[in-house]
Amino acid sequence: xxxxxxxxxxxxxxxxxxxxxxxxxxxxxxxxxxxxxxxxxxxxxxxxxxxxxxxxxxxxxxxxxxxxxxxxxxxxxxxxxxxxxxxxxxxxxxxxxxxxxxxxxxxxxxxxxxxxxxxxxxxxxxxxxxxxxxxxxxxxxxxxxxxxxxxxxxxxxxxxxxxxxxxxxxxxxxxxxxxxxxxxxxxxxxxxxxxxxxxxxxxxxxxxxxxxxxxxxxxxxxxxxxxxxxxxxxxxxxxxxxxxxxxxxxxxxxxxxxxxxxxxxxxxxxxxxxxxxxxxxxxxxxxxxxxxxxxxxxxxxxxxxxxxxxxxxxxxxxxxxxxxxxxxxxxxxxxxxxxxxxxxxxxxxxxxxxxxxxxxxxxxxxxxxxxxxxxxxxxxxxxxxxxxxxxxxxxxxxxxxxxxxxxxxxxxxxxxxxxxxxxxxxxxxxxxxxxxxxxxxxxxxxxxxxxxxxxxxxxxxxxxxxxxxxxxxxxx
Numbered sequence: 001x002x003x004x005x006x007x008x009x010x011x012x013x014x015x016x017x018x019x020x021x022x023x024x025x026x027x028x029x030x031x032x033x034x035x036x037x038x039x040x041x042x043x044x045x046x047x048x049x050x051x052x053x054x055x056x057x058x059x060x061x062x063x064x065x066x067x068x069x070x071x072x073x074x075x076x077x078x079x080x081x082x083x084x085x086x087x088x089x090x091x092x093x094x095x096x097x098x099x100x101x102x103x104x105x106x107x108x109x110x111x112x113x114x115x116x117x118x119x120x121x122x123x124x125x126x127x128x129x130x131x132x133x134x135x136x137x138x139x140x141x142x143x144x145x146x147x148x149x150x151x152x153x154x155x156x157x158x159x160x161x162x163x164x165x166x167x168x169x170x171x172x173x174x175x176x177x178x179x180x181x182x183x184x185x186x187x188x189x190x191x192x193x194x195x196x197x198x199x200x201x202x203x204x205x206x207x208x209x210x211x212x213x214x215x216x217x218x219x220x221x222x223x224x225x226x227x228x229x230x231x232x233x234x235x236x237x238x239x240x241x242x243x244x245x246x247x248x249x250x251x252x253x254x255x256x257x258x259x260x261x262x263x264x265x266x267x268x269x270x271x272x273x274x275x276x277x278x279x280x281x282x283x284x285x286x287x288x289x290x291x292x293x294x295x296x297x298x299x300x301x302x303x304x305x306x307x308x309x310x311x312x313x314x315x316x317x318x319x320x321x322x323x324x325x326x327x328x329x330x331x332x333x334x335x336x337x338x339x340x341x342x343x344x345x346x347x348x349x350x351x352x353x354x355x356x357x358x359x360x361x362x363x364x365x366x367x368x369x370x371x372x373x374x375x376x377x378x379x380x381x382x383x384x385x386x387x388x389x390x391x392x393x394x395x396x397x398x399x400x401x402x403x404x405x406x407x408x409x410x411x412x413x414x415x416x417x418x419x420x421x422x423x424x425x426x427x428x429x430x431x432x433x434x435x436x437x438x439x440x441x442x443x444x445x446x447x448x449x450x451x452x453x454x455x456x457x458x459x460x461x462x463x464x465x466x467x468x469x470x471x472x473x474x475x476x
Contacts, residue, residue, distance in 0.1 A: 008141045008219050010160035010205050011109070016221040017068040019061055020201040023054035026185050027166040027175060028112040034185045043104040044074055048112055048164070050104060059097045069094055069204070072105040109161045109204045111268045140271065141219060147211040149194070149235055150243045154211030157275070158219045161268060163197055163206040169272050170195060170250065170279055178229055187227060191234075192286070193249045198225050210250070210279065233291050241289070241357065241366075244335055248287040248342055250279050287342050288356035290314065290369050295321060295358060311372060318372040319355065328364040338368060340435040343411045350404035352424055352433040373433065375425025382420065397423075397430050404432030405476055409469050416467040418475030419456040 022035050032039050033051035040049035062068065071094060096102075138160040144153040166175055168190035175197065178187040186199035196209040200218035207216045212231070217224045235242045295312050298321060302309040310321040324337075341354035348371045355369040375381070378397065382389070401423050408415055415422075415435060424433040450461055458471035465471075 008139070008158070010139050010141065010158055010219055011070070011203065012139070014067050014070060014203075016203045017062075017201075019058070020184070021058065021069070021204055022201060023051040023058055024107065024110060024162060024164065024204070025049055026162075026164055026188060026197075026199050027177075028164040029166040041104075043106045045106045046112065048104070048107050048110045050107070052099070055104075056097070056099055059094050062094065070108040072108070073097060074103050074105040075101045107162075107204075110164055111161050112164050145209065145213050147246075148214045149212040149231070150246050151239060152243070154209065154213065156210070156213070156216070157208045157271075159206045159208065159268075159271070161206065162199060162204040163208070163268075168193060168195055169208070169275055178227065187225065189229065194234075194246065196227060196229075198227070200225075208275075211246070234289055236289050236357070236359065238330065240330060240335065244339065245287055245289055245356070248285075285345060285347070286356075287338065287354060290356045290358045292358045292361055292367075295319075295367075295369070314355070314369060318374065320352075320370040320372045321358075322368040322370060323360060323363075324366050324368070327366045330366055337435055340408075340413050341368070341370075344408050344413055344435065346407050348426070348431070349429070350400060350407050350431055351435070352426065352431050370433075371426060373424035373426040373431070375428075377421050377433075378423035378425070378430065379420035381425060400430030401432060401476065404430075405472060408432065408435070409472070414467055414469055415472050415475075417452050418472055419453040421453070 023033070025034065025040065028047075028049055030040065030049070033054060036051060036053050038051055038053045041052045042049055073094070073096070075098070140160065141158040143156055143158075145156050146152070147154045167173065168175055171190060171193050173190050173192040175188040175190055177185060178189055178196070184201060186201050187196070189196045194212055196211075196213065196216075198207040198209065198216040199205070200207075200221060200223060202223060203218055203220040205218060205220055207218070209216060212229060213227060215224055215226050235245070295314055298310045298312045300308060301311050306325055308323045308325070310323070312319055312321045338354065338357060341351075344351045345353060347353065352373065353371040355371075358367050358369060359365070360367060378401075405415065405418070413435070415432065417434065418432075422432065422434040424431050450457065452475075456475040458465075458474035461467060461471055
């Protein structure tokens with residue numbers, strides 16, 4: 001792991017705990033304690049969950065005057081059967097905790113906000129948690145580490161608080177524990193955008209890793225947490241493919257870290273808002289690595305010079321599977337079709353959509369998983385229905401194809417193989433399919449070679465001109 005060895009303590013006014021702080025959940029939506037299975041209690045303010053039973057055991061174990069928790073404790077200010085005199089109604093020393101008359105007002109370090117509408121509670125939240133007063137005591141740091149998925153640098157953020165939110169800071173998807181059976185319950189991740197949250201139960205701090213890494217170290221107590229995510233079902237093992245698939249989740253993983261290092265502490269709301277502005281969640285959806293074992297009932301329906309098309313089922317849905325011939329040694333140039341499909345993605349409205357890519361375990365050839373066009377192609381449709389087609393039908397067909405071509409050209413791509421066999425009927429609409437069909441996966445054709453269906457090829461192509469948007473229009 002590539003770390004920068006600069007002394008840094010996110011909470012210099014606190015000591016790290018000699019034993020794990022197990023009474024606070026890492027996901028605030030949980031109902032029962034993961035350790036004693038007793039129902040969680042809630043703080044008097046902001047519904048921060050904690051286990052009274054585990055907290056009481058923790059207080060009994062702690063000795064000395066070191067401050068391990070930044071907490072506000074409230075009493076009912078009345079005569080308690082365990083005290084000779086009435087106590088103050090507000091204190092911070094956990095050694096004064098009484099199971100009969102004490103209640104947690106709030107934990108300053110515990111962040112639970114999941115709301116999309118942070119600005120509505122920003123002022124009150126900062127006021128309660130006194131972040132301006134704590135600016136000299138809480139610090140944020142960051143650095144770059146190597147991704148185990150793409151081998152490229154990814155940012156990691158070291159936060160001085162315990163992030164107990166149950167939704168991802170970027171996409172708001174529900175977070176999952178990396179190992180549900182783990183006894184620590186301090187590693188969670190977003191399986192949609194690949195962001196990992198590692199909590200330290202000795203310091204109540206959180207490291208957020210914006211990508212897949214194999215370990216993370218707490219900046220305060222220096223304990224290292226090893227991260228073991230099963231990559232079998234989420235990556236291909238091919239760096240070229242995995243790098244592309246990763247880019248479809250978060251378009252930009254270059255987090256602006258400069259303002260977070262050595263500056264004044266910002267509230268969690270400001271930090272998370274800034275992260276969301278820096279990291280751009282892809283608006284086109286994601287292209288996935290799909291394990292071949294999930295593809296069922298393959299049936300060959302077509303075959304060409306560069307690919308074989310199958311009909312299959314995936315997650316209960318009919319899909320088209322396109323096996324790219326001779327694609328074992330795939331290169332960046334061989335990803336042209338997958339890249340084109342993704343860049344021109346419009347939720348399968350006018351261009352046939354792509355779910356992702358898989359690999360034949362026997363031939364090692366790669367296969368694209370596409371939306372299935374149940375209505376077939378335009379060539380067959382015209383042959384079977386030509387007599388009954390009205391002018392309204394013709395205009396409807398042309399409308400769908402033209403919208404698809406506009407989408408492709410808008411994204412600065414050239415189809416280069418427009419013909420009736422590549423126009424597909426899906427969900428009652430005509431769509432453009434097979435982007436890059438004429439290009440083999442091993443890219444053996446030269447740029448000036450003529451390929452395609454001859455009647456649809458523009459005349460200038462035969463004179464040596466390159467394929468262009470204009471030649472696409474001619475084909476249309």
